[in-house]
Amino acid sequence: MSFEDKLLAEIDDLTNEIMDEIRVVLSKYEVHFPEWNDDDVPTNLDDNIYGCIHSEIRYALDNRKENK
Numbered sequence: 001m002s003f004e005d006k007l008l009a010e011i012d013d014l015t016n017e018i019m020d021e022i023r024v025v026l027s028k029y030e031v032h033f034p035e036w037n038d039d040d041v042p043t044n045l046d047d048n049i050y051g052c053i054h055s056e057i058r059y060a061l062d063n064r065k066e067n068k
Contacts, residue, residue: 011057011061012054014057015050015054023046
């Protein structure tokens, strides 16, 4: 497994840990977000939040690498 593959796996793990906490909140307030995890829609709130967090972590790591 290459360094890049390991890094992506770590980013996925971190994103999943964060999403676990966010999903608790979303399920608590599901009345306000009824389709937050509906797999029948093209993109749901859960997917959007996951994608944003994952992208921001990668962006932060890339910026850190460039600034060294």
